[in-house]
Amino acid sequence: MGEVLSTFVRSIFVDNMIFAYYLGMCSYLAVSKNVKTALGLGIAVTFILVCTLPINYMLENYVLKEGALQWLGAQFAEVNLSFLSLLIFIAIIASFTQLVEMVVEKFAPALYASLGIFLPLIAVNCAILGGSLFMQQKAFANVGIATTYGLGSGIGWLLAIVGMAAIREKLAYSDIPKPLKGLGIAFIITGLMGIGFMCFSGLKI
Amino acid sequence: MGLLSNKNKEVLAGPLSKNNPVIVQMLGICSALAVTSKLEPSIVMGLSVTAVVAFANVIISLLRNTIPNRIRIIVQLVVVAALVTIVSEVLKAFAYDVNKQLSVFVGLIITNCILMGRLEAFALGNGPWESFLDGIGNGLGYGIILVIVGFFRELFGSGTLLGFQVIPQSFYEIGYVNNGLMILPPMALIVVAVIIWVHRSRNKDLQEEN
Numbered sequence: 001m002g003e004v005l006s007t008f009v010r011s012i013f014v015d016n017m018i019f020a021y022y023l024g025m026c027s028y029l030a031v032s033k034n035v036k037t038a039l040g041l042g043i044a045v046t047f048i049l050v051c052t053l054p055i056n057y058m059l060e061n062y063v064l065k066e067g068a069l070q071w072l073g074a075q076f077a078e079v080n081l082s083f084l085s086l087l088i089f090i091a092i093i094a095s096f097t098q099l100v101e102m103v104v105e106k107f108a109p110a111l112y113a114s115l116g117i118f119l120p121l122i123a124v125n126c127a128i129l130g131g132s133l134f135m136q137q138k139a140f141a142n143v144g145i146a147t148t149y150g151l152g153s154g155i156g157w158l159l160a161i162v163g164m165a166a167i168r169e170k171l172a173y174s175d176i177p178k179p180l181k182g183l184g185i186a187f188i189i190t191g192l193m194g195i196g197f198m199c200f201s202g203l204k205i
Numbered sequence: 206m207g208l209l210s211n212k213n214k215e216v217l218a219g220p221l222s223k224n225n226p227v228i229v230q231m232l233g234i235c236s237a238l239a240v241t242s243k244l245e246p247s248i249v250m251g252l253s254v255t256a257v258v259a260f261a262n263v264i265i266s267l268l269r270n271t272i273p274n275r276i277r278i279i280v281q282l283v284v285v286a287a288l289v290t291i292v293s294e295v296l297k298a299f300a301y302d303v304n305k306q307l308s309v310f311v312g313l314i315i316t317n318c319i320l321m322g323r324l325e326a327f328a329l330g331n332g333p334w335e336s337f338l339d340g341i342g343n344g345l346g347y348g349i350i351l352v353i354v355g356f357f358r359e360l361f362g363s364g365t366l367l368g369f370q371v372i373p374q375s376f377y378e379i380g381y382v383n384n385g386l387m388i389l390p391p392m393a394l395i396v397v398a399v400i401i402w403v404h405r406s407r408n409k410d411l412q413e414e415n
Binding site: 019020021022023024025026029030083084086087090091094120123125126128129130133134137177178179180183184185187188190191192194195198 | 228231232233234235236238239278279282283286287289290293294308309312313315316317318389390391392393394395397398401402403404405406
């Protein structure tokens with residue numbers, strides 16, 4: 001239980017997808033202009049992370065990893081399919097994104113319209129594939145911890161994008177040097193928020 | 206039409222500055238920041254992305270009339286994922302140390318927005334040769350930013366370039382200290398912001414209204 005909690009807290013604050021690894025920056029910068037849309041996208045990303053991480057974890061451990069196919073019989077013990085992992089992970093992610101897109105279109109048409117192109121682009125959101133690749137690298141002990149990691153990373157991403165959107169809404173009233181307006185200042189704010197998040201880096205539970 | 210007509214030159218050179226994928230089109234920012242704490246991984250990453258964009262552009266451009274519109278994203282992902290798998294295996298074989306430093310970011314080339322952006326915006330509507338040039342141009346435009354950021358971060362952060370000490374020992378003796386903050390992730394963002402600042406004060410038409 002302790003490990004689950006520590007993974008959860010670490011993935012939100014210490015290994016924050018945006019501030020520590022800059023994953024998902026493209027949609028983060030483009031959609032963080034108002035809080036409501038940012039919240040919608042954040043929830044969609046969290047949902048997809050929570051759904052795809054356990055599936056990819058199972059695939060990694062029972063199909064792709066070296067010796068993972070042992071349950072089929074002794075002659076499969078030496079099969080190593082890990083070179084296929086990129087293809088398989090992205091296929092799972094793309095199909096889940098399609099699913100979420102259809103659900104959002106049906107039940108929240110207003111959100112669907114405001115997210116626009118960024119909803120299908122969640123499939124190529126680095127945070128999601130990044131989640132799966134970090135899962136592969138960190139070799140979590142069981143599927144529960146992997147799911148927790150997905151949930152935590154999603155919430156961390158959500159926190160970052162909502163915070164950013166709130167700051168940018170206020171920023172409309174401030175006097176910024178012309179060449180820095182828009183993209184430039186967004187980068188600097190993210191950098192400062194990142195420095196802020198660094199104070200969590202010694203966190204241990 | 207020659208191999209390097211004026212239009213093609215524009216396609217190749219545009220992304221290097223005026224239409225740079227990272228600082229103007231806002232594509233591929235994720236990996237641009239994460240791998241740049243040293244110069245060497247920045248260069249390797251720039252080259253890998255250039256190779257993948259160029260060849261993915263050619264393949265998609267050749268297939269553009271046969272891909273059904275509804276499933277084009279999946280087809281693009283498969284092509285890109287296959288190319289990235291090749292790059293990743295090549296790096297593992299010939300540049301293992303750099304591959305270790307790049308860790309998951311080689312795999313993340315798949316989700317690099319430059320790829321999707323260029324495939325959607327250019328390769329689906331142009332012939333293979335133009336697409337190839339567009340891929341090379343955008344890859345290099347991306348690489349340039351990476352190299353600039355990597356150069357400053359390594360120079361000020363550890364006093365070295367490509368692993369060689371460039372700031373002389375006498376500087377340290379009179380009290381010069383490496384700026385450890387440059388190695389940390391947030392500084393990459395600020396370095397890129399400064400590049401944007403310089404670039405946009407030279408190209409006034411790129412400035413945003415708010």
